[in-house]
Every structure is written in C-alpha cells, then in structure tokens.
Amino acid sequence: MTPAAPFYLDAAGGARYCLYHAPVGICRGALLYVAPFGDEMNRTRHLAARQARTLASAGIGVLQIDLYGCGDSAGEFSDARWELWQDDLALGHAWLLEKLGCPVGLWGLRLGALLALDYAFKAALPVERLLLWQPVVRGSAFLTQLLRLRLAGALLDGETAGRTGTSQLREALLAGEPTEIGGYLVAPELGAAIDRADASSVPPVNIPVDWFDVLPAPGRPPGAAAVKQVTDWRIQGVTVRLHAVHGLPFWATQEITDCPSLVDATTALFQAPTHDCAS
Numbered sequence: 001m002t003p004a005a006p007f008y009l010d011a012a013g014g015a016r017y018c019l020y021h022a023p024v025g026i027c028r029g030a031l032l033y034v035a036p037f038g039d040e041m042n043r044t045r046h047l048a049a050r051q052a053r054t055l056a057s058a059g060i061g062v063l064q065i066d067l068y069g070c071g072d073s074a075g076e077f078s079d080a081r082w083e084l085w086q087d088d089l090a091l092g093h094a095w096l097l098e099k100l101g102c103p104v105g106l107w108g109l110r111l112g113a114l115l116a117l118d119y120a121f122k123a124a125l126p127v128e129r130l131l132l133w134q135p136v137v138r139g140s141a142f143l144t145q146l147l148r149l150r151l152a153g154a155l156l157d158g159e160t161a162g163r164t165g166t167s168q169l170r171e172a173l174l175a176g177e178p179t180e181i182g183g184y185l186v187a188p189e190l191g192a193a194i195d196r197a198d199a200s201s202v203p204p205v206n207i208p209v210d211w212f213d214v215l216p217a218p219g220r221p222p223g224a225a226a227v228k229q230v231t232d233w234r235i236q237g238v239t240v241r242l243h244a245v246h247g248l249p250f251w252a253t254q255e256i257t258d259c260p261s262l263v264d265a266t267t268a269l270f271q272a273p274t275h276d277c278a279s
Helices: 039-057 082-100 111-122 139-156 166-174 188-196 224-235 260-269
Strands: 005-009 016-021 029-034 060-065 104-109 127-133 179-181 184-186 209-215 240-246
Touching (some): 005 082, 016 039, 016 082, 029 039, 029 111, 029 127, 039 060, 039 104, 039 260, 060 082, 082 104, 082 111, 104 111, 111 139, 127 260, 139 166, 139 179, 139 188, 166 179, 166 188, 184 188, 209 224, 209 260, 224 240
Parallel strands (some): 029 060, 029 104, 127 209, 209 240
Antiparallel strands (some): 016 060
C-alpha cells in the first residue's frame, strides 16, 4: 500500500492538517472522511486509517482532514464551532474534487456522520454519495450522553458539590457556560449546534446512502433507531441501504478495537464494476 501523504491546507484561523490516500491504479472514486467527536476520534483513528488505505488500494482516493481545534490542525477545541467544521469540509471537498476530478462522496463516523449529513444538505458542491458508520441520529441524545460521561467522571473524582444532574449541566452549557467533557472544553455555541443537529431535518434526497449499523452479535437485525430513521428517509424519497455487521463498539471501547467485518463490507461496496474518474 502507498503511504498516505500528509500536508496542510490554508484556512481561516490557521492551517488544517490532512492525510491524502491516493488511489492505486485507475481512480474509481473519491471520499472525504469526517471523524467523530472527542475521544471517539482518538479511539477510531486506527480503523479509519486502515479503511482509507484499503479503499485507496481499490482505486478510491480518500482525504482525511483534521477539523479546526481537533489536535493536529490550528485552533483550540474551546474555539471549535459547528460552522467552522462545515467550512473545513467544504475546503477538503473542493481540494479533493480539484485533485482527482471525481465526484466526491462523504464518509462519516458517529457525530462525524451527522456533521456530514448536515453539510451535504446545503453543500455548494455536489455530493456523490454518503457512507455513514454508526451515525448519531439526534445530536441532543448524543449531548446528553457526553454530559453523563462528564457527570460520571466528576463523581469518580469526588466532585459532589454543585450541579449533580445532566439536565443542570445541559442548561448551564446552553445558557453560555463552557463545559469540560472528557478533557475537551466545549463552547456553548458548539454545544447548542450539536443539540440542534438531527438526521431527520437533513434528509439526503438525491444522494445515495449506505448506513452501517455495528451489532455485538452476528445475525442480529439493525437497531430500532437506525430502522426508524431509514424508514422515514425512504418515505421522503431517500435512496438508502441499511447494512448490519457484527463487531464490538470500537468507538466506545477503552482499548483499541478492530472491526474487520465493517472494513470488509465497506470495501465490498466499492469493488463492483463502475466507471473511472477519467471517463
């Protein structure tokens, strides 16, 4: 496999760090990767990189862009905003389109999938397809989960004074108080944007979607939340395929966890005969 090429893209507020996985042989497509939030991003770097390399070997060019404030790019996480991240996706989208001359798809994981959906709904450039790995459906539920983790961490550290419930933490964050969650200082503006984000409000009409649900036992059907959202989208005219694969919740495990069935099933989507970028 050809090593990924690191580089920086100039952007507002400083450069964005990128990894480009060039397609091997004839270019058959392009994907822009949208990483998950916080520690989920750290836990899944290895699997995202493995999938990107595998896709590149199959002729799919992949760009991984580190969003503003997320570690390798400019900025502090406390200054990160949903809109800034959307601008970063537009920057990567334009770069990949110019680089390969191919229609660009979006590949998002967890909250990154919801960010990709929101971006695709109003993108100025065309989005060829959406590849969603275990997407967050409602940002409000995800924010509640983050605040529960914040509360659990505080209790483990012996912090018993002051606010003791997720509802109070939510109210404080949305009222304008920055809140530390898992080592990340979340600004009220970002918290409010996550809270508003909802897959139901950004149906990807005219964009084919492949949704992957990772389940702990083989043969189990996709989860109820995934089935409901996919059903609602289909009623609205969205072309979406829902795939169930067996694996551990690699985005949530404390130790680095692989999910080979997910990588294999995703790669298989791009191995069917198709036109190349030059045609």
